[in-house]
Amino acid sequence: MRPTPPGYQSKLPKMLSSALDTAERVLEYCKNHDLLTDYDAANIEDLIARDEALSLVYVDLQDKDAYIKCNSDEDFEIGINKRHHRNRQRFSMAHEYGHYQLHRSDIKRMAVGERILHRDGEINPVERQANNFAANLLMPEASVRKALKAASNDVATAAKLLQVSIAALDFRLANLGLNNGK
Template sequence: MDNTVEKKCRVFQPFTIIRERQRSYPVDVEALAKDFNISIVNKDWPDDWSGAIGKDDNGFFIIVNKNHPKVRQRFTIAHEIAHYVLHRDKIGNGIKDDWKYRSRNISDTDEREANKLAAEILMPADLVGQAAVEVIGAPGVTSGERLSERHLAGVAKNLEVSTTALSIRLGVPA
């Protein structure tokens, strides 16, 4: 196998694992972490810290602020999984993200990439469309243009994400 194909196979594998977990909503991010052999630790942290990813002798782990709402914890787990998939070589002693998902030891570009992949993990277009059909009974919704606030809240509830995260994903004002 040539070097290019090997690189593509390594890049492709995480996305295959992610797609397997996106067969129905809400996406089980805790099971996804287990698929990557990442343990999850819930920690009593100050409100301004959301989560972190690190590595020790037992492998990779994600720390989640147990005081945050469940939808925020789910996004944090997805965000840290995204760091694992995209920036594993940069994790080193760990990446600790504040409530805005910013870190002192990784670039803003890397944080934006992790946010984007986290949103894609939790809210892939096909599942957003399915959840919207269930809420409003109209097929073909993959943008927020046809969703009222009530419908947006219903779709967010089905996906177990915040209305803010869903609004950003759909490109509509929250």
């Protein structure tokens, strides 16, 4: 790579949020823009705040987790249940951000106030994609391993370090084949 001359300013546009269509690309963007947590996961709230087309609101959603809605082609709103624990809110933000990146053209047709975690085992492919996207943003494999090491393989402590729920971390560990950190 050639060195940048002093005073040079690129005329190339900054990376468009629509180019962040994989968790890996989002994490790379976060790394390049100082948007990572202490455990190298996405700082999801700051990431959402940086996108001019997104707004984040905390509302009473009763039994719903979160929603994303399209107000116009350049105006999307992520709503998070203000009653939920902060770690649950973070996963909801990441899940809805996943819909924004992966399913943006379909958001107008999605039900507002969807359920994010389907504990009855029923989940459609679109929701599974958003859940996986969120898990990869908040719990990248290297971050999970780093937190588990710092927590002496105690899942509850590692979940606190990663700022996620124990249930979310257990699910991620199973998906990574780490069998509760062992």
